[in-house]
Every structure is written in C-alpha cells, then in structure tokens.
Amino acid sequence: MIVEFGGKRPRIHKTAFVHPTATIIGDVTLGEHSSVWPGAVVRADFGRIRIGRYTCIQDNAVVHLADVYGEKKARYLPTKIGNYVIVGHNALLHGCTVEDNCIVGAGSIVFNGARVGKGSLVGLGAVVIHDVKVPPCTIMVGIPARPLRVLTDDEFKRIRVQAENYAKLAKKYRC
Numbered sequence: 820m821i822v823e824f825g826g827k828r829p830r831i832h833k834t835a836f837v838h839p840t841a842t843i844i845g846d847v848t849l850g851e852h853s854s855v856w857p858g859a860v861v862r863a864d865f866g867r868i869r870i871g872r873y874t875c876i877q878d879n880a881v882v883h884l885a886d887v888y889g890e891k892k893a894r895y896l897p898t899k900i901g902n903y904v905i906v907g908h909n910a911l912l913h914g915c916t917v918e919d920n921c922i923v924g925a926g927s928i929v930f931n932g933a934r935v936g937k938g939s940l941v942g943l944g945a946v947v948i949h950d951v952k953v954p955p956c957t958i959m960v961g962i963p964a965r966p967l968r969v970l971t972d973d974e975f976k977r978i979r980v981q982a983e984n985y986a987k988l989a990k991k992y993r994c
Contacts, residue, residue, distance in 0.1 A: 827846040828845075829848075829863075834851050835851065836855070836990070841857060842861070843862075844864055845868075846867040847861050848867075849861075850870055850872040852986040853870055856877050857878045859878060861882040863898075866897045869897070869900065870882070871904065872902045873979075873983060873985075874906070875904070875982060875989075877906060877925070879909045883913050884896060885914020887931060898912055898913070898915055898916070901918045901937070903920045903978060906923045908926070909925055910924065911927075915934065916934045918938075918955075920975065921935050921939050921941070922939075922940045924941055929947045930946070931950070936952070938955050939958070940958045942961075942964075945960050945961055947963070947964045951963070956969050956970045958970060
C-alpha cells in the first residue's frame with residue numbers, strides 16, 4: 820500500500836517492486852531495482868527516508884525515522900539506506916544511516932543516529948545502539964553490537980550478488 824501523508828507521496832522508481840501487503844507512507848524515495856517485501860513498513864510521516872538502488876527490505880522489516888526529544892522540542896533524524904543493501908526479515912532501521920553494500924541481518928536493530936559503514940554486516944538479532952558508528956567492512960554481533968571481525972573480500976562481493984539476486988526475484992513478481 821502506497822500512502823500519501825502530509826502532502827508527501829512516496830516516490831517509487833518504475834523498476835522497483837513493492838509487495839501488495841507492504842506499506843510505504845509519506846516522504847519516501849525507493850530507488851531503481853529495489854524491493855519492499857510482504858508485511859514490511861516504510862513510514863516517513865515526519866521526515867524523509869531514502870532507499871537507494873538494488874536494495875531489498877525483506878518481510879516484516881520496519882524502516883522509520885527517529886524523533887529525539889530535548890527539553891523544548893523534538894529533533895527528527897531521517898533514515899538513509901544506500902545501494903545494494905539487504906535489510907533482513909523483522910529488522911528495524913530507526914533514524915539511522917546504512918551505507919552501500921551492507922547486510923542488516925534478520926531481527927536486528929539499527930537505532931537513532933547509528934551509521935553502518937560501507938560493506939558491513941549487522942548479524943542476526945544484533946542491536947546497534949544510538950550514535951554508534953560501525954566501521955566499513957565490519958561484522959557486528961550481539962546486544963549491544965560489537966565488532967566480531969572484518970569481512971573478507973569474498974564476503975564483501977557476495978553482498979552485491981545477493982542484492983542483485985533479490986532484484987531479479989522482484990522483477991519476476993512485477994511481471
């Protein structure tokens with residue numbers, strides 16, 4: 820379901836795929852060959868969400884903005900997801916940035932102000948807490964997430980292949 824909110828309508832590239840049971844609300848941009856799968860929610864009701872090319876938001880994932888409260892008013896953090904990113908089933912991305920060629924594993928959380936560096940992998944169920952900066956090409960695990968090791972060149976290359984395979988699957992659904 821594509822929903823306009825506050826005069827902002829999601830902008831979905833013509834090659835992108837949004838499953839009929841997914842919900843995209845407000846100021847969202849979904850890039851070329853990207854996909855949003857069953858039950859996923861991308862909700863930009865008080866700020867913006869940008870999702871790059873060849874990025875896959877899997878089943879039941881939630882992508883939202885952050886509302887951070889000071890003494891007098893709220894501050895809103897956008898969510899930015901780069902190109903060739905896989906956001907796993909039931910993951911939560913909340914007011915954060917995920918750079919290109921990353922995997923955010925199923926059931927994991929990346930929270931307010933966190934930044935996942937290019938080519939990194941957030942492991943299954945890991946929690947990247949607010950304002951943490953994940954170095955490029957790093958595997959993060961645990962609660963709170965901590966570095967496990969650096970990705971190998973082969974693992975880094977496989978992220979892009981996985982993202983491209985989801986784009987091919989999404990194309991089959993669009994037909």
